[in-house]
Amino acid sequence: xxxxxxxxxxxxxxxxGRSCALDGVDLTVPRGTVHGLLxxxxxxxxxxxxxxxxxxxxxxxxxxxxxxxxQREPERVRARIGLTGQYAAVDEVLSGRxxxxxxxxxxxLSPRAARARADELLEQFDLVDAAGKSAAQYSGGMRRxxxxxxxxxxxxxxxxLDEPTTGLDPRSRNGxxxxxxxxxxxxxxxxxxxxxxxxxxxxxxxxxxxxxxRVVAEGTSDELKSQIGGDRIEVVVRDAADLASAxxxxxxxxxxxxxTDPDTRRVSSPVRDRVEALGDVVQRLREAGIVAEDIGVxxxxxxxxxLALTGHRAEEEVAA
Amino acid sequence: MSTAISTSAPAxxxxxxxxxxxxxxxxxxxxxxVMTKRNMTHVVREPEEVVIYFTLxxxxxxxxxxxxxxxxxxxxxxSDSAYREFLLPGVFVMTMLYGLGATASGIAxxxxxxxxxxxxxxxxxxxxxVTGRSLADLLRALLEMTVLVVCGLLVGWQWHRGIGNALLAxxxxxxxxxxxxxxxxxxxxxxxxxxxxxxxxFPTAFPLTAVSNVFVAPELMPGWLGAVSEWNPLSATxxxxxxxxxxxxLGGSSWVAEHALVxxxxxxxxxxxxxxxxxxxxYQRLSR
Numbered sequence: 001x002x003x004x005x006x007x008x009x010x011x012x013x014x015x016x017g018r019s020c021a022l023d024g025v026d027l028t029v030p031r032g033t034v035h036g037l038l039x040x041x042x043x044x045x046x047x048x049x050x051x052x053x054x055x056x057x058x059x060x061x062x063x064x065x066x067x068x069x070x071q072r073e074p075e076r077v078r079a080r081i082g083l084t085g086q087y088a089a090v091d092e093v094l095s096g097r098x099x100x101x102x103x104x105x106x107x108x109l110s111p112r113a114a115r116a117r118a119d120e121l122l123e124q125f126d127l128v129d130a131a132g133k134s135a136a137q138y139s140g141g142m143r144r145x146x147x148x149x150x151x152x153x154x155x156x157x158x159x160x161l162d163e164p165t166t167g168l169d170p171r172s173r174n175g176x177x178x179x180x181x182x183x184x185x186x187x188x189x190x191x192x193x194x195x196x197x198x199x200x201x202x203x204x205x206x207x208x209x210x211x212x213x214r215v216v217a218e219g220t221s222d223e224l225k226s227q228i229g230g231d232r233i234e235v236v237v238r239d240a241a242d243l244a245s246a247x248x249x250x251x252x253x254x255x256x257x258x259x260t261d262p263d264t265r266r267v268s269s270p271v272r273d274r275v276e277a278l279g280d281v282v283q284r285l286r287e288a289g290i291v292a293e294d295i296g297v298x299x300x301x302x303x304x305x306x307l308a309l310t311g312h313r314a315e316e317e318v319a320a
Numbered sequence: 321m322s323t324a325i326s327t328s329a330p331a332x333x334x335x336x337x338x339x340x341x342x343x344x345x346x347x348x349x350x351x352x353x354v355m356t357k358r359n360m361t362h363v364v365r366e367p368e369e370v371v372i373y374f375t376l377x378x379x380x381x382x383x384x385x386x387x388x389x390x391x392x393x394x395x396x397x398x399s400d401s402a403y404r405e406f407l408l409p410g411v412f413v414m415t416m417l418y419g420l421g422a423t424a425s426g427i428a429x430x431x432x433x434x435x436x437x438x439x440x441x442x443x444x445x446x447x448x449x450v451t452g453r454s455l456a457d458l459l460r461a462l463l464e465m466t467v468l469v470v471c472g473l474l475v476g477w478q479w480h481r482g483i484g485n486a487l488l489a490x491x492x493x494x495x496x497x498x499x500x501x502x503x504x505x506x507x508x509x510x511x512x513x514x515x516x517x518x519x520x521x522f523p524t525a526f527p528l529t530a531v532s533n534v535f536v537a538p539e540l541m542p543g544w545l546g547a548v549s550e551w552n553p554l555s556a557t558x559x560x561x562x563x564x565x566x567x568x569x570l571g572g573s574s575w576v577a578e579h580a581l582v583x584x585x586x587x588x589x590x591x592x593x594x595x596x597x598x599x600x601x602x603y604q605r606l607s608r
Contacts (some may be wrong), residue, residue, distance in 0.1 A: 055607065056607055056608070079443040083438065083441040090435070091435060103438075106354055106448075107442060107443065134365065
C-alpha cells in the first residue's frame with residue numbers, strides 16, 4: 001500500500017470475438033487525484049473501468065488497483081473500491097435506507113454499524129427526507145446520489161465513476177461534481193469516464209483521451225489544449241446565413257483549419273498573432289457586411305483538442 | 321449535497337492476511353442471509369406481485385374445482401368433492417411451477433439494471449446472490465403452500481394418511497420448487513430483460529400443466545398424450561403427493577406412474593444436476 005499509484009494498467013487488451021475493445025491501454029493514476037477517461041461511445045472507456053473494477057477478465061496486460069493485482073487478488077481489490085456505473089444500480093423496491101444498510105452488510109459491517117453508516121450517508125447526500133421511500137420513487141438525481149452513497153460505504157481507496165452525470169440536469173450534475181471534489185479532498189482516488197469535455201475539464205487532474213480502444217493522448221487539460229496549438233480566433237455571427245462567408249474571412253486571416261458550429265453560429269480557427277488577427281477579422285467582416293455578435297481570441301477548448309487528436313468530435317458515435 | 325462528504329467511514333478490512341476459511345464460511349452464510357432478507361423484504365414492500373401469484377392458483381381451484389370439475393371424471397372415485405381432492409395436489413405443484421417466473425424476472429432485473437455488477441464489484445461471496453435467492457424462494461413457497469392448504473381445506477380437500485405423510489408430501493413439493501428455482505435462475509441469466517420472462521414462462525407453463533396429471537388423469541387422455549403426461553416431471557410429484565395425502569386419482573399402469581414416489585425425487589435431482597452447473601457457467605460468463 002506504499003505504492004504511489006492507485007491505478008496502474010499496462011498494455012490492457014480485450015477482444016470480443018473479432019472486434020477489439022481495448023488495444024493496449026496504459027494508465028497510471030497517482031493517489032488522491034482525479035483521472036478522466038475521455039472518449040466517445042464505444043471507445044472502450046467502460047470496458048477499461050469494468051476490467052479495473054474486477055468485473056471483466058482481460059486477454060493481455062497487467063492491472064493493479066489500490067496496490068493489488070486485479071487478476072490475482074480480485075477480492076482484495078473489491079474491498080477497496082467503489083463503483084458507480086451508468087445505471088443507478090440500486091434495489092428499486094427497497095427504500096433508500098434499506099438499500100444502504102443492505103450494501104453495508106454486504107461489506108461485512110455489523111448490523112449496528114451498517115445502520116449507523118446508512119444514516120450518515122443519507123444525511124451527507126441529502127436523502128434523509130426520502131430515506132423511507134422506495135428507490136423507484138426517487139428522481140434521477142436522487143437515485144444517482146443514492147448510487148454514489150452506496151459506492152462510498154467503506155470510503156474506498158479508489159472510486160470508479162462511469163459517466164456519473166449522463167442524463168442528469170445541471171443542478172444534480174453540479175451536486176455530483178461537488179461530491180467528487182470533497183471525496184478527493186479526503187484522499188480518495190477517482191477514475192472517471194465521461195463523454196462530456198466540460199466534465200473532464202472541471203474535475204480531472206489528468207485526462208487520457210481514449211479512442212477505438214487506445215489512449216491517443218494523455219496530460220492535463222492545459223497540456224492537451226496546447227498540444228494542438230495556441231490561440232484561436234472565434235466569431236459569433238448574428239445571422240446564421242453569414243456563417244459560410246464568415247468562415248471564409250476567418251480562414252483568410254488565420255490560415256488554418258476552420259471549425260464551424262452552426263448550433264451556436266460560431267466560426268473559429270487557429271491564429272499566430274492574436275492582436276493583428278483580431279484587427280484584420282474585424283475590418284474584413286465589416287467590409288463583407290457581416291454582423292458579428294462576438295469576436296474574441298482564446299485558448300482552444302477541449303472539444304477542439306479532441307477533434308484534433310482523434311479526427312472526430314467527442315460526442316459523435318464511432319462507427320463500428 | 322451541501323455538506324462535505326466525510327471519509328470517516330469504517331476502515332476497509334485489514335490489508336494484511338487473507339481471510340481464513342472459517343471467516344469465508346461465516347461471510348457466505350451472512351451474505352446469503354442478507355440476500356434472502358432482501359428478497360423477503362420485496363414480498364413485504366410489494367405485496368401486489370405476490371397477490372397476483374396467489375390469485376392465480378386460487379382461481380384455478382375455484383374454476384376447475386366448481387365450474388369444469390362437475391364434468392371431470394376421477395378414476396376410482398365418485399363422491400361430490402372427489403375432483404377437488406384430486407385437483408388440489410395438482411394446484412400445489414402448478415403454483416411451484418409458476419413461481420419460476422418470479423425467480424427468473426427477479427434475476428433478470430438485477431442483471432439488466434447493473435445491480436449484479438454492483439454486487440460483483442463488492443467483496444460479497446459470489447454465490448450469495450443465488451443461494452440467497454433460492455432460500456428466499458423456498459420461504460416464499462412455504463407461504464404459498466400455507467395459503468393453498470387453507471384454501472384446500474375450505475373446499476373439502478384434506479390429507480387422509482397422517483401428518484407424517486402429509487409433511488413428506490410438502491417436502492417433495494419444496495424439493496421440486498428448489499429445482500424449478502434453479503431453472504428460473506438460469507432463465508433469468510439468459511434473457512436480456514425481465515419483461516421477456518413473463519412472455520416465455522406463462523405461455524409455456526400452462527400447456528406444461530395441462531399435459532400432465534395436474535387437471536386430468538393421463539389414462540383418460542388419448543394414448544400417446546397420456547404417455548407424455550405420465551413422463552412429465554410434474555406428474556411424478558403430483559402422483560407422489562396424491563399418494564402421500566391419500567387423495568384420489570392414483571392410476572396408470574405404466575412404470576413411471578407406479579414409481580411416482582421415486583420419480584418425484586429423481587426428476588428434481590436430475591433437474592438440479594443440469595441447471596445448477598449451467599447457471600454457474602452462465603454467471604461466470606458475465607465476466608467475459
